[in-house]
Amino acid sequence: MQDTAEVKAQESPQIxxxxxxxxxxxxxxxxxxxxxxxxxxxxxxxKKCMQCGTCSATCAISPDSNPFPxxxxxxxxxxxxxxLLSDPDVWLCYQCNDCSTRCPRGAKPGDLLAAVRQESVIxxxxxxxxxxWVSQPQSLLLLLGIPxxxxxxxxxxxxxxxxxxxxxxxxxxxxxxxxTSMYPHWLLNSFFMIICFxxxxxxxxxxxxxxxxxxxxxxxxxxxxxxxxxxSSIWVTLKDVITHKNFTECTKTRSRYLTHMCVFFGFIALAxxxxxxxxxxxxxxxxxxxxxxxxxxxxxxxxxxAGGLALIVGLMWMIWERVKEQDDAPVSSYFDWTLIxxxxxxxxxxxxxxxxxxxxxxxxxxxxxxxxxxxxxxxxMYLPYSKFAHLVYRTTAMVYSEYTxxxxxxxxxxxxxxxxxxxxxxxxx
Amino acid sequence: MPNNTSDPKSGQVIIPVILIIxxxxxxxxxxxxxxxxxxxDRSEAFxxxxxxxxxxxxxxxEYMRYHHWELLRTVRVEVVRYGKRxxxxxxxxxxxxxxxxRFCNRCHEAxxxxxxxxxxxxxxxxxxxxxxxxxxxxxxLIPVPDTTVVDSIxxx
Numbered sequence: 001m002q003d004t005a006e007v008k009a010q011e012s013p014q015i016x017x018x019x020x021x022x023x024x025x026x027x028x029x030x031x032x033x034x035x036x037x038x039x040x041x042x043x044x045x046x047k048k049c050m051q052c053g054t055c056s057a058t059c060a061i062s063p064d065s066n067p068f069p070x071x072x073x074x075x076x077x078x079x080x081x082x083x084l085l086s087d088p089d090v091w092l093c094y095q096c097n098d099c100s101t102r103c104p105r106g107a108k109p110g111d112l113l114a115a116v117r118q119e120s121v122i123x124x125x126x127x128x129x130x131x132x133w134v135s136q137p138q139s140l141l142l143l144l145g146i147p148x149x150x151x152x153x154x155x156x157x158x159x160x161x162x163x164x165x166x167x168x169x170x171x172x173x174x175x176x177x178x179x180t181s182m183y184p185h186w187l188l189n190s191f192f193m194i195i196c197f198x199x200x201x202x203x204x205x206x207x208x209x210x211x212x213x214x215x216x217x218x219x220x221x222x223x224x225x226x227x228x229x230x231x232s233s234i235w236v237t238l239k240d241v242i243t244h245k246n247f248t249e250c251t252k253t254r255s256r257y258l259t260h261m262c263v264f265f266g267f268i269a270l271a272x273x274x275x276x277x278x279x280x281x282x283x284x285x286x287x288x289x290x291x292x293x294x295x296x297x298x299x300x301x302x303x304x305x306a307g308g309l310a311l312i313v314g315l316m317w318m319i320w321e322r323v324k325e326q327d328d329a330p331v332s333s334y335f336d337w338t339l340i341x342x343x344x345x346x347x348x349x350x351x352x353x354x355x356x357x358x359x360x361x362x363x364x365x366x367x368x369x370x371x372x373x374x375x376x377x378x379x380x381m382y383l384p385y386s387k388f389a390h391l392v393y394r395t396t397a398m399v400y401s402e403y404t405x406x407x408x409x410x411x412x413x414x415x416x417x418x419x420x421x422x423x424x425x426x427x428x429x
Numbered sequence: 430m431p432n433n434t435s436d437p438k439s440g441q442v443i444i445p446v447i448l449i450i451x452x453x454x455x456x457x458x459x460x461x462x463x464x465x466x467x468x469x470d471r472s473e474a475f476x477x478x479x480x481x482x483x484x485x486x487x488x489x490x491e492y493m494r495y496h497h498w499e500l501l502r503t504v505r506v507e508v509v510r511y512g513k514r515x516x517x518x519x520x521x522x523x524x525x526x527x528x529x530x531r532f533c534n535r536c537h538e539a540x541x542x543x544x545x546x547x548x549x550x551x552x553x554x555x556x557x558x559x560x561x562x563x564x565x566x567x568x569x570l571i572p573v574p575d576t577t578v579v580d581s582i583x584x585x
Binding site for chain 2 (some may be wrong): 243244245280307
């Protein structure tokens with residue numbers, strides 16, 4: 001087995017260096033608009049690339065066959081939009097920036113791949129213009145206004161609907177001291193279920209398009225058929241996602257392993273508790289063990305508070321990593337900041353609501369809760385269009401890579417990273 | 430070709446596994462609670478039934494269950510601000526519901542609620558040391574309010 005950087009830096013013979021149709025070379029028509037878009041969203045240095053291949057050789061998670069990101073740098077410079085958007089490799093990158101720090105020309109391949117990922121999200125989003133809006137600052141107020149208006153409309157229609165359906169509560173306002181007088185459960189549950197359902201459909205459309213694009217590109221470029229089962233690929237991918245395995249491969253920015261872990265598991269904890277509060281009444285096995293609002297020491301409340309704290313810690317740490325001055329740090333675009341910002345606002349307004357509830361500030365807690373609901377709603381509504389969509393596109397790309405067997409032989413790189421030098425040698429033997 | 434992609438180091442597995450177990454703990458807690466409650470035929474009652482001499486409350490049960498505090502607040506305002514003292518007094522409640530621990534506090538604790546009246550004011554039982562023990566023995570217990578009931582009240 002030849003696990004050397006030199007082999008990896010070359011293109012695999014499988015791929016056609018010259019795109020051809022019926023044996024005749026095809027004229028490449030650079031998409032200038034696309035180059036402009038990539039430049040705008042952070043990857044403005046990629047034209048400096050001289051195709052030396054250091055990046056592909058350095059990358060710890062790039063596979064042997066068709067390694068990245070050298071080929072992506074070339075495609076970007078040529079404006080080959082279709083190639084980039086149907087390329088699973090841009091999603092395999094975790095932007096640890098090992099490549100950007102070692103690039104002799106300072107072309108920052110890591111930032112380019114991030115910019116391509118952003119364009120991918122927009123390209124596969126449905127409707128596409130919404131994807132464009134989410135990634136540009138001038139639409140921010142409009143985009144925040146939509147969930148705000150929807151929620152206000154739902155609250156305005158609350159009484160008419162209750163009267164029409166005979167849902168009106170004969171007891172007057174307020175159950176114990178909860179939020180149900182302003183925001184009844186039926187309203188929030190149905191409102192957020194509709195939003196989640198729509199987001200899910202749009203995500204399925206986007207992922208379907210993405211998968212088709214990946215398959216089409218592989219057929220065009222004569223890359224082989226699937227070699228692993230789909231379900232085993234999904235299983236392997238989920239294992240990698242949960243253990244954050246690829247984050248540990250990065251040598252440059254190891255702290256991301258911890259920050260992403262905090263945010264990932266904090267979010268899962270909160271999602272589990274939210275799911276529980278909606279479904280507990282109809283869960284057949286544990287139907288009646290449910291008194292809401294939860295007591296502070298209820299295990300569900302403890303889990304939610306712990307998850308929220310993990311999110312805050314992880315997000316603050318992420319922000320600190322991004323703002324502290326570092327030459328080799330990745331460029332933080334508006335696309336990155338909106339996801340971090342929305343998550344942080346959802347968590348903070350959640351904690352503020354909880355606090356105001358405990359100190360019984362009557363109108364304020366309802367306002368805080370409204371803000372919390374608006375941010376939570378925008379997080380879910382814009383999931384398919386924002387950076388949040390990485391959770392589906394990256395997973396899809398990882399599953400696809402595993403499915404087509406490209407992940408089969410990742411190299412050990414003796415001598416590339418000082419830390420795992422000995423280990424790599426042992427593995428090679 | 431060796432496949433070294435899908436076997437993360439053990440240290441990388443332990444942390445996520447611990448976190449997943451932590452996330453699943455509340456579910457296990459609820460499940461165990463439910464099983465215990467079923468096994469013991471839910472004899473660990475939630476609220477105490479009123480005293481035997483009880484005939485009618487001043488309002489119907491469902492109103493009292495969720496809005497007794499509004500009633501008490503209205504009465505307080507009438508007494509303190511307007512000097513109108515009627516029949517509704519906390520110690521008249523105590524005649525039928527003598528046990529504060531098992532009647533009032535159960536709910537209040539479950540919803541993390543601390544009535545702030547009794548930080549300054551004495552609770553009526555200090556003036557009425559009625560024979561709580563003897564009453565308690567006689568009284569039946571109301572089971573945990575079924576959520577389906579609560580839910581139907583919420584959405585009705």
